[in-house]
Every structure is written in C-alpha cells, then in structure tokens.
Amino acid sequence: MSKVMRFSSRLLLIGCVTACAPMIPETLPSLHAPATPVGEAPTPAPVPTPAPPPADAADQAGFEGWKQGFLSRHGGSRRAAYERELAGLTPDASVLRLDRNQPEFSRPAGAYIQNAASPARIAQARQRYDRVPWEVTQRFGVPAEILISIWGNESSFGQVQGDMDVIRSLATLAYDGRRRDWAEAQLKDALDIVIDGRRDRAGLKGSWAGAMGQTQFMPDNYLRLGVDQNGDGKVDIWGSEADALASAANLLAQAGWKRGQAWGYEVTLPSGFDYAEAEGPQHPWRFWAARGVTVARGGTPTEAEALENATILLPQGARGPAFLALPNHYVIRRYNNSVSYALAIGLTADGISGKPGLVATWPDDAPLSREQRIGTQAALTRRGYDTQGIDGVIGSNTRAALRRWQLANGRIADGYLTAEIANELMSAR
Incomplete structure (x- = not known):
C-alpha cells in the first residue's frame, strides 16, 4: 500500500482535455481545450463518426501535398509505416476552431481562474488527495496537491481524456502551418508510439491538440518522460493513475521544480508602484520589498524563496490581483505556457492546503473576441x-x-x- 504525504500547498480540477507540453514559444499557444466544470458529471463521450471530406477539394489536395512533404522530411526508413498510418486522413476543421479559441488566452484571467479554483472544485480535489502514491512525491519532490491539481484540470481525474484521433489532430495542426515544425515533430513521435507497439492506433486518443491520457501528455513527453510507476512493463497514462501521476511529476521535476518552495504569493502593491516593472526582469524579494511590495495576507516568503528571483504578475492589469511569481510558477507553465493556467493550478492547490482565498477581487471585464x-x-x-x-x-x-x-x-x-x-x-x- 502506498503511503500518502500530508497536505502542503496546491491543486486544481476542471475537467478539461488539454495538452501537457514543455515550455514553448509564445507563438505556440497553450493547447488547452474547453473545460468541463468539475462540479458536474462529464458528458459521455460521443461515438466517433468519420468526418466528411472537406467542402473544398483544393483543401484536400493541399493536405495531400503537405503529407507527401512530411513523409519526405521525416519518413526516412519508416516512410512506408508512416504512410500507412496517415492513409485516408482528412484535415479536421474542429481542431483549427479550438486552436484559435483557447480559454486561457481569450477569457479574462479572473473568469478563467475563478472557474478553475472554485470551492466546489477544491473540495472534489481533496477527496482524491490520497490517490497520489507517496513514493512519487518522495522521488520527484513535487507535492501531491500540484499533481492532483494537474490531474483534475487536465482530465477531470481521468474521466475526460478526449476521444479524438491524436494522429489526425496533429496532422491537421501541421498542415495548418501556424506551428508546423512543432506539430510535425509531435506527429512523428505519435506515429512512432504506434509503430513501436507502445499503444495501438485505436487507443491513441486524446484532445484536439494531440494531448493524451489522464495527465494529457504530448507525444514527445510521453516518450521522454513517461514513467511505469506500477511496474507492469508499460507506460499507460490512459488506464493507470499511478503511471499518469508519476509521469506528470517527472515532467515537473525535470523542468526544475524546487522542493519545499511555493509557486508564489498574492501581493499588495503600494500607491505609485511603477507597473512597467511587472513581467520584467526578475529580482529577489528584498528588491520588491524595498519598493513597498507586501504579501497580501501578511508574513514574508521563506528564507529560500526570498533568495529566488521573482516577477510581479498582473494577470488582469492594475485593477486586479497582483502576484509574486516564484520559479515554481514557471515550472507549472511547462505544462501550459499560460499565466492563467499556472495561477489556477497554484491557487486551487493553496485551497487544498487550507489557505484563504485572494484579498483582491477580479475586475468583471468582458472577454476579447x-x-x-x-x-x-x-x-x-x-x-x-x-x-x-x-x-x-x-x-x-x-x-x-x-x-x-x-x-x-x-x-x-x-x-x-x-x-x-x-x-x-x-x-x-
């Protein structure tokens, strides 16, 4: 039986099928898909039906041209196997629609975070706290709260993993061209997963962005960082909670998670604060304290945290809450390069550990089209x-x-x- 660590600091849970990817350039936006509120039962996945061919035959001709180029660039000795797996594919228009309307980047931060870090969701996460193997937290140094938070946020604790063909989704994103190099690399890894027998094609399902399993790993992370925690000889992030959680912990640990440190703190800014310093160069706590920044609920960062370089974040501008973002905030963003996502993970996890909510309130701003x-x-x-x-x-x-x-x-x-x-x-x- 696994021992379980006591509560410490963070977590999140909105059943959203999203991607777990390493830190990526801003031109590669978050791969989150729309969220399913955790307080509700997930909608049963519909039975997949073949997509109709594109209305414009030129689209399919262009797709076929891209496919031949992909095979020339990446096929090598596996060209015939790749061609077999790509046979008969058509681009999926729904993938492109979702890619252009990700909630972390289109909704105001407050609306996104309040939905993700609601009291109901924190309560549901607490009920699953003991599902994280003690050995995982000890080995990787990532608190159970963070892992449960990611687990809940990415797949509603494994209930909503996505039922889209990962290979077709990634081929669509590659054909689209906006993120072609990244998408083609992910597609090659997805094809290798199937060809090497790690997962059969029918079971390689995931989000519209190609993220897979209970913790929504992208194919490259599955190959590099997947962990066989239950020791059955395979990395099963779809069916094994232990494998999925250990894989997520490994990703965060490899990204530089600092044991024993928080992700950050809500802070209060003084009158006359130079807002141009926010999201700029990072500085240790003494720099910010000298400028009148204080921790909103009182106290100060720990001695180790105070020595770290940190940034002031204003996710909803001067009228909204302000945060001191420590290094672990940026590690969380290796999962999803979005300020809103990382804050949601951290704030929900804070709720798990019994910390009070924010002092400041979020402005009620309209979403941007x-x-x-x-x-x-x-x-x-x-x-x-x-x-x-x-x-x-x-x-x-x-x-x-x-x-x-x-x-x-x-x-x-x-x-x-x-x-x-x-x-x-x-x-x-």
Whole structure:
C-alpha cells in the first residue's frame, strides 16, 4: 500500500482535455481545450463518426501535398509505416476552431481562474488527495496537491481524456502551418508510439491538440518522460493513475521544480508602484520589498524563496490581483505556457492546503473576441510595437508591446488589454 504525504500547498480540477507540453514559444499557444466544470458529471463521450471530406477539394489536395512533404522530411526508413498510418486522413476543421479559441488566452484571467479554483472544485480535489502514491512525491519532490491539481484540470481525474484521433489532430495542426515544425515533430513521435507497439492506433486518443491520457501528455513527453510507476512493463497514462501521476511529476521535476518552495504569493502593491516593472526582469524579494511590495495576507516568503528571483504578475492589469511569481510558477507553465493556467493550478492547490482565498477581487471585464486580439496585435505592430506575431494569442510578447505603447501614450503601463483599448487601437489610424 502506498503511503500518502500530508497536505502542503496546491491543486486544481476542471475537467478539461488539454495538452501537457514543455515550455514553448509564445507563438505556440497553450493547447488547452474547453473545460468541463468539475462540479458536474462529464458528458459521455460521443461515438466517433468519420468526418466528411472537406467542402473544398483544393483543401484536400493541399493536405495531400503537405503529407507527401512530411513523409519526405521525416519518413526516412519508416516512410512506408508512416504512410500507412496517415492513409485516408482528412484535415479536421474542429481542431483549427479550438486552436484559435483557447480559454486561457481569450477569457479574462479572473473568469478563467475563478472557474478553475472554485470551492466546489477544491473540495472534489481533496477527496482524491490520497490517490497520489507517496513514493512519487518522495522521488520527484513535487507535492501531491500540484499533481492532483494537474490531474483534475487536465482530465477531470481521468474521466475526460478526449476521444479524438491524436494522429489526425496533429496532422491537421501541421498542415495548418501556424506551428508546423512543432506539430510535425509531435506527429512523428505519435506515429512512432504506434509503430513501436507502445499503444495501438485505436487507443491513441486524446484532445484536439494531440494531448493524451489522464495527465494529457504530448507525444514527445510521453516518450521522454513517461514513467511505469506500477511496474507492469508499460507506460499507460490512459488506464493507470499511478503511471499518469508519476509521469506528470517527472515532467515537473525535470523542468526544475524546487522542493519545499511555493509557486508564489498574492501581493499588495503600494500607491505609485511603477507597473512597467511587472513581467520584467526578475529580482529577489528584498528588491520588491524595498519598493513597498507586501504579501497580501501578511508574513514574508521563506528564507529560500526570498533568495529566488521573482516577477510581479498582473494577470488582469492594475485593477486586479497582483502576484509574486516564484520559479515554481514557471515550472507549472511547462505544462501550459499560460499565466492563467499556472495561477489556477497554484491557487486551487493553496485551497487544498487550507489557505484563504485572494484579498483582491477580479475586475468583471468582458472577454476579447478573436478579431479584437488579432486587430490589436496588427495595430501595435503597425505602430512599431512588434508583438512577435499576429496570432490572436495575448501572451508575454503582446503584453510587452502593449506596455511600450502605454508608456509612450501616458497610460498606466500594466500591459493589460481591455476591450476598450483594443477598440481604440483598432480604430485609430
């Protein structure tokens, strides 16, 4: 029987089928799929039906052309085997729709986080706390709360793992071209999983983004970091809770998880704080304390945490809560490179350990449409504030560009995009 560690600090749980990927550039947005609230029973997965052929025959011709290029670039000695697995595929339009409307990047941070870190979800996570093998937490140093949080958030504790053909999803993303190099590399790994007999093709199911299993690993992470925790000779992140949780712990440990440290703290900023310093260079606690930053609930970071370089995050601008993000916050983002996602994981886990909620309240901002997000990026870039891509993903590069525009125009330089600012930028000539 596995021993279980006592509660310590963090967790999350919204049944969402998403991707677990290493830190990726902002041009490769989070691969989260829409969430299923944990307080509700998951909707039974529909029986998959073959997708109809594309309405435009040119689309399929283009897809076939991409496929031949993929086989030439990556097939090598396995070209015939890859070609067999790719035979008869058509691009999946639903994959592209989901890719362009990920909630971590389109919804205000507060709306996303409050949904993910609700009291009901924390209560459900607590009920599953003892499912994390004690040996896993000891071996990898990642608290059980964090692992349960990821488990719940990624698949509603294994109940909603996704029923899409991983190979078809990744082929669609590769054909789309926006993230071709990344998607082709993931597709090659997915094909190798099948060809090497690690998982049969019928069982290689996952999210629209190609993430698989109870902790939603991308194919490369499955091959590199998957752990056979139950010792049955295979890494089964679909059917084995132990394998899935140990694999997630291994990913975080390899990404640099710091044992015994928190992910961060809610902080209070003083009047006159220079918001342009947020999301900028990292500094130890003494730097921020000298500028009047205090921990919102009192106290200070631990001695070890105080020596770490940390960043001030303003996920919903100067009007919303502020956070001191320690190194473990960025490790969580190896799972999903989204501030909202990492904060949701950490705050839910804090709730598991009995910590009180936030002091500050989230502004009730409207979500941004894709047109507003893309229009803002185009407008900023046109004005000389390069967002490093126009893809509708409001990540760190876009926020930095917006902050520069705000500074130049006498605004509070918090780097936060509201619908009002988006409309102003899009309408100005």
